[in-house]
Amino acid sequence: MRTPEDARDSRKEAAWGVAYGIAAYSSWGVVPVFWKQLRHVGAVELLAHRTVWSLLSFVALTLAAGQRRALGAALRDRRVVAAMAATGALVSANWVLFIYAVAVGRVLDASLGYFINPLLSVLLGMLFLRERLRPAQWLALGLAASGVVYLAVRAGSIPWIALGLASTFGVYGLLRKVAAVGSLPGSTLETSFIAPLGAAYLAALHAEGTGAAGRADLRTHLLLAATGIVTALPLVWFTNAARRLSLTTVGFLQYLAPSGQFLLAVLVYDEPFTTAQAVSFAFIWTGLAVFSADAVLRARRSGRTSAS
Template structure:
């Protein structure tokens, strides 16, 4: 029972942090999404090295690195996961600072159902009639929103697809979370570290002693994004998947409320219709998962 309680605290903390992250990125509204992402990757790597040192997991990390050197397939899967999560974060940061917080919420509402669709395609999983209905309802919601707005909600779809594919690759990898998160940042570090250094030398850079507020926030971006991923891994190890799945709706719900009441983004019939379809789909999906 004590383990389950710790797992629930970790899971709830994870999704609350993810839900409120738009407020953090909003503090960096004057910084480009690419510069935020570059610093997020660099400082996440530093943060994970500190975590490995404090938790005394260096031997396990070295074992995982050695195993990947001798298994090209798993190394390629991890590289693919690092690319997908990089695209996901770039899209998310850009969306928050360009008035699309509600779209990010929609994307993470769709994500569990996208996981189901990928399960069918990649893992040959079979769908129950109720789950099939939930996927169709979510698809209908996206189509309805596209027709009513006259444009595809690409932010929501990119976030849902990239995070679902990322999760699928991580499932195939079966790598320790600390090692995985550290190596994901390491794979893209050779691109983003020189880019961050180049930007820091530019007069318009916000990573400067002349802008200490933004500089500290950029450094903190590493911990702000790596911490919930560590908590998520901890919670996933202690909780059943159906309990963990229930908590995942906290994050997009918080983001949706922030989008409406804090960022004052438009939430008309198009968004409401899409959300209603997706909420109905998630209700059916969650109910079917609890019955099984």
């Protein structure tokens, strides 16, 4: 039987979890502001800096969290190493695509991709983890797919930035879910595969007499160094939230990120918001509403069942 002290501790943990979740997803929602400051640096070069500085940040955080042994155990597991090599490639593709979208003024497309991502994750769970979809989830997926197809037909082209971001992050999440490794050791390991490539690319640029390193102003150098912590800190906050909250709550908080990106694109960066995009977003938002309502109802039913 739970005591009043246990209940207070549970509420306190949940409150901290919500705070961590809001911090993580809100930071991801406004991060285009940071990347806009570096739009004078090429997308590939920026990705190279991000991998190098992220590795340094993840190593420091892993050691500070006392997870050195967990990292060593992951390095000795061939399956984990192979999975993290794959996730490293996927997260690199996601990063460079997002950086490119911000640099060319297509934050709205990036927002669309991250709105699609939760529903794509459900589909991947069905295909690869044998998770069964409920009728409401099928409806949510159908609405989201209709929105993407409508936008593609009206635009005369596939919304490749949105689909690229959603698919790379969706498959990344799937692999990280099934890999037997913790968040920080896993992130450290996956960036250790891509950081040497980034360092080699930066060294080649420097040898050619190009690139920002050693040639840009102090502000640019400080911003490049900050790419590591900008990448690592939200992940730590997310991990702390996930440990304290239900998946339903985490799922709701997830929509803060693309919502922030959407508002930035339309209200701050004056990106055009066409009728076709409005219809497409309406389909996807309706799908998310159906998906979220179904999750809440299921959680409430489970709670009543547990209580009885």
